[in-house]
Amino acid sequence: MAVPVILLHGFAQTPASWNEVSAALQERGHRVCAVDLLGSVRPGFGGTPCERASMAGICAHVADLVRHIAAGEGAPVLVGYSMGGRLAAETLVRHPGLPLASFVLESAGLGPADEEARAALAQRNGEWAARLRTEGVETFMDWWETLPLFATQRDLPAAVRAAIRAERTANDAETLARVLEAWGAQRQAAESDTLAALVRARDAGTPVLYVAGERDTKYCAAADRVRAAGLPTAVIPSTGHNVHLERPDAFCAALA
Numbered sequence: 001m002a003v004p005v006i007l008l009h010g011f012a013q014t015p016a017s018w019n020e021v022s023a024a025l026q027e028r029g030h031r032v033c034a035v036d037l038l039g040s041v042r043p044g045f046g047g048t049p050c051e052r053a054s055m056a057g058i059c060a061h062v063a064d065l066v067r068h069i070a071a072g073e074g075a076p077v078l079v080g081y082s083m084g085g086r087l088a089a090e091t092l093v094r095h096p097g098l099p100l101a102s103f104v105l106e107s108a109g110l111g112p113a114d115e116e117a118r119a120a121l122a123q124r125n126g127e128w129a130a131r132l133r134t135e136g137v138e139t140f141m142d143w144w145e146t147l148p149l150f151a152t153q154r155d156l157p158a159a160v161r162a163a164i165r166a167e168r169t170a171n172d173a174e175t176l177a178r179v180l181e182a183w184g185a186q187r188q189a190a191e192s193d194t195l196a197a198l199v200r201a202r203d204a205g206t207p208v209l210y211v212a213g214e215r216d217t218k219y220c221a222a223a224d225r226v227r228a229a230g231l232p233t234a235v236i237p238s239t240g241h242n243v244h245l246e247r248p249d250a251f252c253a254a255l256a
Contacts, residue, residue, distance in 0.1 A: 002029035003101045004069050004076040008062070008084025009037060010242070012141070012168040012176055017081075020248040021255075028256075031073060035065065037084060038171065041178045053178055055187040056094070058087055063095035070099035079255065081106040081244060083179070086188055093189045093197040102207040103198070104255060107219040107241050110195060110226070111188035118186050125184035129177035137176065141168050152215050152240025164245075195229045202231060211254050213239030213246065 005025055007018045015034035022032045041053045062078075069076045078100055080088030085108020092103065112118035132140050144150075145165070153164065188194065202208045210226040210233045212219040219241065223233040234254040236243050244251040 010082035122186035
């Protein structure tokens, strides 16, 4: 039987963002678990977020899920895109030795380069959280979609762009603000620690792969640093930040 696959989505997304990849994997016999990460942060009864609304809490949740699936079905592949990739990487840092068949990061930040960078990330994400709370999701996303990171998504078919927009704006502002504060890059281990954790996983027998889109210069640079650490990367031609959305065929080929 094909190994199970765990998929972690990006900021302001849902498990549905993996639908095309999930269908392709299921056709190949894989059991797919696409995790609803934001469900862990949405305000609960009385407006109190659950215990997973912290970096330690969400990483513990992912680690527990990996162990649960491994115990019942065999070691899974853990795949994370963007924010989900950061959470996957941080889980590997905080929970070494997880039973994984392989580990894949897609366009994921590796952590702050130093404490100055950490402080800058904390300030930026705090400002974004405040903007969400004061402006609301619709206005925030009007701005968010203009970021250079998403420029290539303007080339997607109108129906796809509409679906992306609907998924983003279906979130509530408080949930997204909490995500930025609790799971932002300022909460990650330093990049050097993340790379060391990836190397340790590889040396312990877990294949590691970093995937980036050729037109995403920021994360191609991250891929260069992963490659410099001696780990394999896949840079997908003519593709931007969200490789599995823009080129699901190429992403699935790299994952296979």
